[in-house]
Amino acid sequence: MSESRKMFLEGVRAEVPLLIGVFPFGMIYGALALNAGLSNSAAQLMSSIVFAGSAQFVTAQLIHEGAPGVVILLTIAVVNLRHMLYSASLAPYLKNLSLRWKVLLSYLLTDEAYAPSIINYEKGGVQPFSHWFLFGAGFALWFIWQMSTALGIFLGAAIPQEWPLDFALPLTFIAMVVPVLKNRPMIAAALSAGFVALLAYGLPFKLGIILAALTGIIAGTVLEGRKSSRGIV
Amino acid sequence: MNIWLVLLLGGLITFGMRFSLIYLFGRFEIPQTMRMALHYVPPAVLSAIIFPELFFHANQFDLSLGNTRLLAGLVAILMAWYTKNTLLTIIAGMTALLIFQYL
Numbered sequence: 001m002s003e004s005r006k007m008f009l010e011g012v013r014a015e016v017p018l019l020i021g022v023f024p025f026g027m028i029y030g031a032l033a034l035n036a037g038l039s040n041s042a043a044q045l046m047s048s049i050v051f052a053g054s055a056q057f058v059t060a061q062l063i064h065e066g067a068p069g070v071v072i073l074l075t076i077a078v079v080n081l082r083h084m085l086y087s088a089s090l091a092p093y094l095k096n097l098s099l100r101w102k103v104l105l106s107y108l109l110t111d112e113a114y115a116p117s118i119i120n121y122e123k124g125g126v127q128p129f130s131h132w133f134l135f136g137a138g139f140a141l142w143f144i145w146q147m148s149t150a151l152g153i154f155l156g157a158a159i160p161q162e163w164p165l166d167f168a169l170p171l172t173f174i175a176m177v178v179p180v181l182k183n184r185p186m187i188a189a190a191l192s193a194g195f196v197a198l199l200a201y202g203l204p205f206k207l208g209i210i211l212a213a214l215t216g217i218i219a220g221t222v223l224e225g226r227k228s229s230r231g232i233v
Numbered sequence: 234m235n236i237w238l239v240l241l242l243g244g245l246i247t248f249g250m251r252f253s254l255i256y257l258f259g260r261f262e263i264p265q266t267m268r269m270a271l272h273y274v275p276p277a278v279l280s281a282i283i284f285p286e287l288f289f290h291a292n293q294f295d296l297s298l299g300n301t302r303l304l305a306g307l308v309a310i311l312m313a314w315y316t317k318n319t320l321l322t323i324i325a326g327m328t329a330l331l332i333f334q335y336l
Contacts, residue, residue, distance in 0.1 A: 024320055042237070046240050049244035050240060050244045050247050052247050055243070058282065061282060072234075073242055073243060076246055076247065077246050077250075080246065080247050080250050081271055082274060082275075083247065083250040084250050084253055084254055087250065087251050087252065087254035088254040088263050090255060094258075095258045095259070102252070102255050102256060103252065105255070106251040106255055107251070107252075109255075164330055164331075168323050168327060170282065170306065171322060171323045171327065172323060173283050174306065174313050174326070175313050175323060176275065176279055177280060177283065178314050179314075185273065186273070189273040189276045189280075190276040190279075193276070194280040194281065194284030196281070197282070197284045198285060198289075198294070201285050201294075208281070209278070209282060212277070212280075213277045213281045214277075215277070216276065216277025216281065217270050217274055220270075220273030220276070220277065221269050221270040224269055224272075
């Protein structure tokens with residue numbers, strides 16, 4: 001077996017445990033996107049064009065609420081800001097690759113592809129074929145994400161319209177937020193954002209969401225900053 | 234804005250963020266404060282969506298026991314806290330909503 005293929009398969013293998021968690025998530029996305037009013041093809045193609053789980057859920061929710069395109073795009077930008085961190089962290093390992101590889105690996109750079117790949121790079125450093133590991137992990141996730149979205153769209157069409165399925169979106173977000181509320185800055189970020197979202201509910205164009213998100217981000221950052229500066233004194 | 238344009242631009246924004254520092258390696262570093270701030274993006278954005286979904290009913294602020302989504306949301310929060318399991322949280326919240334609506 002060629003060295004590149006070996007690394008590719010190693011990446012796929014490292015990704016398998018994550019795929020088990022991603023599969024139901026992709027199905028839920030597919031079913032909810034339909035319920036939020038997206039067409040089959042828009043729901044499916046969002047999984048390949050945007051290819052970012054939480055941003056896709058948020059987009060479906062905002063389309064359901066009738067938010068304007070600009071607000072949806074701003075929200076996608078805020079939700080996906082963390083990818084710049086992954087980009088920064090992998091950059092030194094990818095610096096010698098061709099532009100084509102950089103573009104391909106960037107497209108595949110999700111949370112779930114980043115996690116095993118950065119561990120692999122930190123352990124083994126840059127080898128001639130180590131980018132094939134990231135490619136394997138990223139491609140495995142991409143493939144499963146497309147498949148699970150399709151299955152979710154297929155099954156979602158069978159769910160009766162009168163079921164309050166739209167409520168599954170906020171429930172999904174609850175399942176994402178609650179486990180990260182492990183310290184005071186995180187809790188402050190969540191609560192202050194939620195509170196401002198209630199106060200700003202009447203603002204036009206769903207701008208309240210952006211305002212609330214920025215408030216929460218600032219609240220968390222300020223609290224963490226204060227804590228760490230107190231630690232130095 | 235056309236839905237396809239939103240998806241296309243949304244995809245470009247997402248790709249741009251993933252590509253940005255891989256492309257700019259050596260020319261730009263993320264400032265420390267921004268690094269810190271990025272951790273708070275998920276809880277902030279998601280809470281900004283969750284709270285109005287739970288507290289507003291038919292465009293009215295509703296803190297009464299008749300607000301079934303708020304009650305079901307609280308059930309889901311408890312489930313998420315104790316199990317940290319996405320699927321169980323969704324099932325618990327949906328079941329609670331159907332029961333409260335039926336009562």
